[in-house]
Amino acid sequence: MKPRRTWLMAACCLCSLASGPAMAADAYPDRPVTIVVPSVAGGAADAVARTVAQGLSKRLDATVVVDNKPGAGSTLGASHVAKSKPDGYTLLLGIDATFASAPYLMPVQPFRPVEDFQPIGTLAVFPYVLVASPSAPFQSAAQLVEMARAQPGQYTYASGGEGSIHHLIMDAFQKSAQIQLRHVPYKAAPQGFIDMMGGHVDLMFIAPGTGAGPIKSNKIKGLAQSGSKVLADLPEIPLLKDSPISRNFVFESWFGLFARKGTPAEVIQRLDRALSEVMNSAEVKNQLTAQGITPRFEPATALAKRVEDDTRRFAPVVSQLRKQSDQDTQR
Structure with missing residues (x-):
């Protein structure tokens, strides 16, 4: 009897192990x-x-x-x-x-x-909105490009850090518009955005949901946006892809x-x-x-x-x- 009892115990253990993950999945989530x-x-x-x-x-x-x-x-x-x-x-x-x-x-x-x-x-x-500090000297993306070409490295932009998406889109935009800006990386994009609103940094790309309110209340300037379609909440912001300075530029x-x-x-x-x-x-x-x-x-x-x-x-x-x-x- 002992060999048979041992075999039955082993079989039960195997069944328990086999059904364990399935039972756990069935119970998911239990916390x-x-x-x-x-x-x-x-x-x-x-x-x-x-x-x-x-x-x-x-x-x-x-x-x-x-x-x-x-x-x-x-x-x-x-x-x-x-x-x-x-x-x-x-x-x-x-x-x-x-x-x-x-x-x-x-x-x-x-x-x-x-x-x-x-x-x-x-x-x-989602696309990004190119926004500028209220104290920035340019009123449009075209003016930014014109002034940045005349003074390479003069104007600064914020990002959420080296290699962040805000950094990558600005790098792509600079190549498209043939300009050179100075990078000021932050630990996170919202921190850079606050500094830009305060005039410590000239511009940055930011999510529409973050930029819409300050743009509408004239706390920052909305220069352009990187999407393929007009933004319902910011219909007045022009598309970079339609501008001569960055024709067909889309970044989402x-x-x-x-x-x-x-x-x-x-x-x-x-x-x-x-x-x-x-x-x-x-x-x-x-x-x-x-x-x-x-x-x-x-x-x-x-x-x-x-x-x-x-x-x-x-x-x-x-x-x-x-x-x-x-x-x-x-x-």
Whole structure:
């Protein structure tokens, strides 16, 4: 009897181990889910995360909270998620630069964008508004270009740090318009925006939701925007793609939701279904649109392709920045 009893116990253990992940996935979520945002509160990424978190809370019948972890060019928050347990309880609100440029600029790469993360879906896209300090001497993008060409390096622009999306779009714009501006990096874009409003920096690219209010109240100047269509909330702001100074220039960012690679497929499927319902709801679409953000839900495969395409797109700038950093280190 003893051999038979031993065999039965072993079989029960194997069944328990085999059913464990499935049972865990069926119970998901049985505790709060956290969406980590790799930037400070108040920016576009934070706004998207909080809108999505509210919707997911209802669909998952669980608490979904937002945790802002800014720093290190948006890699601090991503690193936190990359080291988390792959169980679907710690997610990342991914930004294009977080995956396509920022980690490659660090002395030691803090995470591997493709190997460490599982895409769930694209959430939204949005253009950027080129804004200037109220004390800046130019009133339009054309005047900026004319004056910057006459005085290379004279005018300053803020960004959320080396390799941040605000840095990358301004680099692309400078190349398109054939001008040279002086970069003033900040820990996060909202900090640079505050300094620009105060006249400490001349200009920057910022999310429409952040810039719309100050533009309308004449606290800053709205010079142009980088999208392919007129902004509903800022219809008077001209498109850079239609200007002779930067013909066909279009630059739009994206936000996506990611989990730690290795998260059970059943959990990813549950998140995908819930996220699809959230992003296709009229309430969420209206909330994001009102902030100058275009809701655009895409499946995991499309989000993975965005990461791949943008990594290739930003590679020249990243390579140049790494070269400059290496030279500075050797000095």
